[in-house]
Amino acid sequence: MNIVLFGPPGAGKGTQAELLVKEHGIVQLSTGDMLRAAVSEGTELGKQAKTVMDAGQLVADELMIGIISDRVDQADCTNGFILDGFPRTVAQAEGLDVMLQEKGLKLDSTIEIVVDEQILFGRIEQRAKETPESERRADDNAETLKKRLAVYHEQTAPVLPYYEKKGNLHKVDGMQSITEVANQIAGFLK
Numbered sequence: 001m002n003i004v005l006f007g008p009p010g011a012g013k014g015t016q017a018e019l020l021v022k023e024h025g026i027v028q029l030s031t032g033d034m035l036r037a038a039v040s041e042g043t044e045l046g047k048q049a050k051t052v053m054d055a056g057q058l059v060a061d062e063l064m065i066g067i068i069s070d071r072v073d074q075a076d077c078t079n080g081f082i083l084d085g086f087p088r089t090v091a092q093a094e095g096l097d098v099m100l101q102e103k104g105l106k107l108d109s110t111i112e113i114v115v116d117e118q119i120l121f122g123r124i125e126q127r128a129k130e131t132p133e134s135e136r137r138a139d140d141n142a143e144t145l146k147k148r149l150a151v152y153h154e155q156t157a158p159v160l161p162y163y164e165k166k167g168n169l170h171k172v173d174g175m176q177s178i179t180e181v182a183n184q185i186a187g188f189l190k
Contacts, residue, residue: 001026001080001189002105004087006160007113009148010120011174012181016113017082019182024189026080029071031064038067045070065095072103080108088156093163109188110163113174113181117149 001024005013017028035053038046045066049059059067064086072081087093100106121142128140163169170188172181 001108002083002100003080003189004083004107004110004163005113006110006156007174008115008117008120008152009145010123011113011115012178013084013113015178016181016185017084019178020082020185023186024079026082027076028082028084029068029077029086030084031068031086034067034071035059035064038070043070061089061092061095064092065099068096069099069103072100072105087159090159090162093159107168110169111185111188112160112169112171114171115174119175120149121145 003020003026005017007013020026021028035046035049039050039053040046045063048063049067052059052063068083068086071077083096087096097107124140124142124145128136131140160169170185172184172188174181176184
């Protein structure tokens with residue numbers, strides 16, 4: 001089972017990914033983690049990525065897809081994977097489709113967790129109030145959330161129509177409880 005999770009920061013993608021990993025024995029693939037791993041392992045693609053990252057540039061789509069391709073080939077991905085944070089553009093989505101097709105794989109589902117963004121600000125404020133200052137995440141504030149939401153709408157949200165046209169995009173009401181969101185996702189995956 002191969003899935004892509006979409007949704008703005010704070011929508012609960014990480015929580016739902018953890019539940020899917022436990023339920024289906026699949027692996028959550030974070031592009032940031034994959035990049036760091038490829039660099040630390042010194043793979044050919046990792047060396048190329050390090051050069052680009054050290055120059056302060058963004059890793060090219062082809063290189064990122066190559067790193068995902070290598071990661072998908074690893075044994076722990078046999079049952080499938082969840083991509084979170086990729087694809088962020090239509091070109092990346094198209095490249096991902098080609099790479100998966102070459103491997104005889106496909107995306108089984110793309111899921112968008114839809115939330116009321118104004119309520120996200122309330123959640124961040126509440127979490128900051130309830131968390132001791134020494135344990136607070138540096139990005140748990142309204143200003144950071146505002147910037148992250150702008151990046152999401154500018155970079156990631158435009159890829160949603162690509163999957164919608166393919167008939168593979170399922171929208172989940174992320175304002176429900178964790179269990180209710182998980183149940184909606186489970187319904188799409190049957």
